Amino acid sequence: MAGAAAASATLRDRIGALQARLSASDRFRRWAERFPLTRPIARRRAAALFDLCAGFVYAQALSAALRLGLFEMVRERPMPAVAISLRAGLPLASTTRLLEACVALRLLARRTDGAYGLGALGAAMVDNPGVAAMVGHHALLYEDLRDPVALLRAGRGEALSGFWAYAGTEAGAPATGVDPYGALMAASQPMVAAQVADAYAIGQHRHVLDIGGGEGRFVIEVAPRAPETAFTLFDLPPVADRARARFAAAGLAARSSAEGGDFRADPLPPGADLVTLVRVLHDHDDAVVRALLGKVRAALPSGGRILIAEPMAGTPGAERVGAYFALYLLAMGQGRLRSAAELAEMLRAAGFAQPRLLRVRMPLIASVMVADVMGD
Numbered sequence: 001m002a003g004a005a006a007a008s009a010t011l012r013d014r015i016g017a018l019q020a021r022l023s024a025s026d027r028f029r030r031w032a033e034r035f036p037l038t039r040p041i042a043r044r045r046a047a048a049l050f051d052l053c054a055g056f057v058y059a060q061a062l063s064a065a066l067r068l069g070l071f072e073m074v075r076e077r078p079m080p081a082v083a084i085s086l087r088a089g090l091p092l093a094s095t096t097r098l099l100e101a102c103v104a105l106r107l108l109a110r111r112t113d114g115a116y117g118l119g120a121l122g123a124a125m126v127d128n129p130g131v132a133a134m135v136g137h138h139a140l141l142y143e144d145l146r147d148p149v150a151l152l153r154a155g156r157g158e159a160l161s162g163f164w165a166y167a168g169t170e171a172g173a174p175a176t177g178v179d180p181y182g183a184l185m186a187a188s189q190p191m192v193a194a195q196v197a198d199a200y201a202i203g204q205h206r207h208v209l210d211i212g213g214g215e216g217r218f219v220i221e222v223a224p225r226a227p228e229t230a231f232t233l234f235d236l237p238p239v240a241d242r243a244r245a246r247f248a249a250a251g252l253a254a255r256s257s258a259e260g261g262d263f264r265a266d267p268l269p270p271g272a273d274l275v276t277l278v279r280v281l282h283d284h285d286d287a288v289v290r291a292l293l294g295k296v297r298a299a300l301p302s303g304g305r306i307l308i309a310e311p312m313a314g315t316p317g318a319e320r321v322g323a324y325f326a327l328y329l330l331a332m333g334q335g336r337l338r339s340a341a342e343l344a345e346m347l348r349a350a351g352f353a354q355p356r357l358l359r360v361r362m363p364l365i366a367s368v369m370v371a372d373v374m375g376d
């Protein structure tokens with residue numbers, strides 16, 4: 001069996017190497033463009049390569065459209081370019097350029113009467129403040145990526161490591177400067193919470209401990225689906241203070257509490273039968289993750305469970321997310337995206353049993369893995 005797998009891998013490797021050798025040949029490329037059976041493949045590859053070259057430009061067109069509020073402007077009623085240029089306060093010629101770029105990117109659609117309305121992708125942006133917040137946040141990422149080789153040499157960027165105030169700090173150091181990231185995480189949390197809550201019935205648990213729970217948005221999103229469950233959130237003290245205020249405002253104070261601490265230095269609150277780590281582990285290097293998983297294992301009773309939700313490397317259909325976070329987390333200065341197999345190995349090493357991936361609707365947003373504490 002192992003031999004057969006190795007043989008098929010070798011065959012795949014050989015086919016890949018042959019394809020790469022042929023594609024690298026100018027003569028072959030010209031032949032493939034002409035030959036009717038290979039022409040569609042050649043065109044698809046050229047388009048894919050063009051997208052890689054032009055990705056930053058596309059992203060900036062999207063950023064401009066969001067900053068100018070184009071999608072909101074046309075969501076109810078398509079508008080002509082003149083009206084959009086007046087509303088956006090831009091010259092008509094520039095407005096038309098941006099509108100046409102957005103049409104090409106399927107963010108907007110031009111109707112037969114010339115008015116612009118939402119395109120297939122723009123329609124998915126409205127009412128999705130999480131994605132819009134990430135697009136705005138990318139201005140910081142691009143500062144660090146201005147010279148990508150310099151970033152690779154340095155191993156961290158200035159802008160993102162400053163934004164994520166816990167990056168590069170010592171265990172137990174006082175937490176300051178946590179204000180900016182809370183809002184970004186809260187804005188993008190509902191799409192993550194929806195993946196988790198659709199994949200896993202949180203309400204089967206008596207008490208959930210959400211470690212690195214930020215300002216409490218995950219708890220607030222899933223609590224209505226788990227009306228009998230109590231929640232404790234654990235995060236750095238100033239973040240936990242904000243979560244406490246949010247729980248009170250959401251009417252959850254009776255069954256939700258927030259405790260401040262540093263999971264690298266402090267004990268975890270006891271009493272939970274489910275521990276959730278939502279977009280937490282990928283922020284940290286292996287030694288911190290292994291130590292944290294060990295602590296979680298020790299804090300859970302027999303029959304308890306851990307749930308990890310974050311994008312995972314090599315997820316079929318979401319491979320590009322791995323490329324994105326490889327550079328994002330480099331700029332942040334710590335952490336890495338791990339594959340499901342790597343996380344499963346780390347869970348087993350920490351004493352958890354049966355790590356398994358749950359089926360999620362949009363693995364691009366987050367994969368979900370659970371593992372159990374077996375009875376003694």
Ligand SMILES: CC(C)=CCC/C(C)=C/CC/C(C)=C/C=C/C(C)=C/C=C/C=C(C)/C=C/C=C(C)/C=C/C=C(C)/C=C/CC(C)(C)O
Pocket residue numbers: 124131134164279280282283328332362
């Ligand atoms: C009826 C007919 C004819 C057709 C119907 C066609 C059809 C089926 C349409 C479907 C429409 C639909 C439901 C579309 C749905 C679209 C969705 C759900 C889009 C979601 C997109 C999500 C995106 C782009 C997410 C981006 C997320 C980013 C960039 C996240 C970044 C996260 C960061 C930086 C996190 C940082 C945290 C840290 C530091 C790593 O811990």
Ligand SMILES: C[S@@+](CC[C@H](N)C(=O)[O-])C[C@H]1O[C@@H](n2cnc3c(N)ncnc32)[C@H](O)[C@@H]1O
Pocket residue numbers: 166178185186189192211212213214215217218234235236239261262263264277278279280283
């Ligand atoms: C990327 S955010 C995720 C927040 C939230 N789980 C979500 O998905 O929206 C990571 C969270 O981990 C917290 N965190 C980072 N290092 C921590 C530490 N050493 N101890 C406790 N919390 C920490 C941060 O303050 C932040 O709220």
